Amino acid sequence: MHKNIQGQLDLPRSDQETSKVDAEIQEKQKITDHEIREFPVSVIVDKFTLGLENDEAEMYIPDYQREFIWTKKQQSKFIESLLLNLPIPYLFVADVAEGKFEGRLEIVDGSQRIRSLVSFLGDDLVLQNLEKLPSANGFKFSELSKPRQLRFKRKTLRMIELTELADEETRREIFERLNSGGTKLTTMEIRRGSSDGPFLNFIESCSENPLFVKLCPISQVKKDRAEYPELILRYFAYSNNYMNFDHEVDPFLSDYLKLSNTAFNAEALQTEFEAMLKFVEKHFNNGFQKGSNNKSVPRIRFEALSVGVTLALRIDPEIVPVGINDWLESKEFITHTRSDASNSRPKVRNRIHYVRDKLLGKEVEKE
Numbered sequence: 001m002h003k004n005i006q007g008q009l010d011l012p013r014s015d016q017e018t019s020k021v022d023a024e025i026q027e028k029q030k031i032t033d034h035e036i037r038e039f040p041v042s043v044i045v046d047k048f049t050l051g052l053e054n055d056e057a058e059m060y061i062p063d064y065q066r067e068f069i070w071t072k073k074q075q076s077k078f079i080e081s082l083l084l085n086l087p088i089p090y091l092f093v094a095d096v097a098e099g100k101f102e103g104r105l106e107i108v109d110g111s112q113r114i115r116s117l118v119s120f121l122g123d124d125l126v127l128q129n130l131e132k133l134p135s136a137n138g139f140k141f142s143e144l145s146k147p148r149q150l151r152f153k154r155k156t157l158r159m160i161e162l163t164e165l166a167d168e169e170t171r172r173e174i175f176e177r178l179n180s181g182g183t184k185l186t187t188m189e190i191r192r193g194s195s196d197g198p199f200l201n202f203i204e205s206c207s208e209n210p211l212f213v214k215l216c217p218i219s220q221v222k223k224d225r226a227e228y229p230e231l232i233l234r235y236f237a238y239s240n241n242y243m244n245f246d247h248e249v250d251p252f253l254s255d256y257l258k259l260s261n262t263a264f265n266a267e268a269l270q271t272e273f274e275a276m277l278k279f280v281e282k283h284f285n286n287g288f289q290k291g292s293n294n295k296s297v298p299r300i301r302f303e304a305l306s307v308g309v310t311l312a313l314r315i316d317p318e319i320v321p322v323g324i325n326d327w328l329e330s331k332e333f334i335t336h337t338r339s340d341a342s343n344s345r346p347k348v349r350n351r352i353h354y355v356r357d358k359l360l361g362k363e364v365e366k367e
Helices: 013-031 041-049 072-084 111-121 146-156 168-178 187-195 198-206 210-215 221-225 227-245 247-260 264-283 301-315 324-328 331-337 345-360
Strands: 034-040 092-094 105-109 156-162
Touching: 034 041, 041 111, 041 146, 041 156, 072 111, 105 111, 105 264, 111 156, 198 227, 198 247, 198 264, 210 227, 210 264, 221 227, 227 247, 227 264, 227 301, 227 345, 264 301, 264 345, 301 345, 324 345, 331 345
Parallel strands: 092 156
Antiparallel strands: 034 156, 092 105
């Protein structure tokens, strides 16, 4: 016998109780069966990029994953680690067992690293702030020597591949566990503590709108981490100031919040917000979701649809759109709103204008 945390004596565990624990562990282990794989950088990039335009790449980023948020400095540091053969954490992927993604590999953890590799090999990343290899600062991949390029492409990364027994709920739980150690505050949680004021209170109120919650389902974990207020802030900031967006999302949103805390027209904003929601409910079969089976709404998709609808309604409040499902499922819209789409100024404008102009039935304005 031993004392429990209350200082009381516990009776010995029965064989039946301990056997039950063992059985439960064995059962749960089945869904996290895995294999260790190792692929060259070039193969990983191909698995992610070949077929990406049509959302058919072997390796893909699910909705619950984050956007590409690593800075150029973070990407460069990762590339530097590879160049120096420093240890790199395992990637986590999962073999999808059913549905339209069956047989493909869902990236459970490692999307920032994979997207950094794609950016570097595609010459979109210029190395910067390197401390161990300062002579490489300012270099693109194509500017390295040919032998160095070949050696880099041959460098291998290890990944843990969960078998098809791991269902979506398991994959999401693993992602949350991998990313919750020493949990940091989200940017919106920080804003709640540092930028409290009337506009933030207004945003919190809008985030509880029943129609909004219905049209934009997210996981309980995201709800607990202030994802709804984050989406509402993005909606108002982009709707009213997207032409002034440069390339950094967090400062853009924080500045808009601070400015609006001093003066804003709550009635006008709420009227426009509710009009947008009613329009989406009436004309978009799945609300902001990609499909009825999707359990979450990516930020980029929400921004494009909600802001695009609002801009269209400002031009024509009586708009009657046609062919919505055709362009929502088009290759072009998928490209605008896929999870690896960047937040560069032209890409933000182009995805918003795409929705606006498609709803208005006019030629899409591109930057």
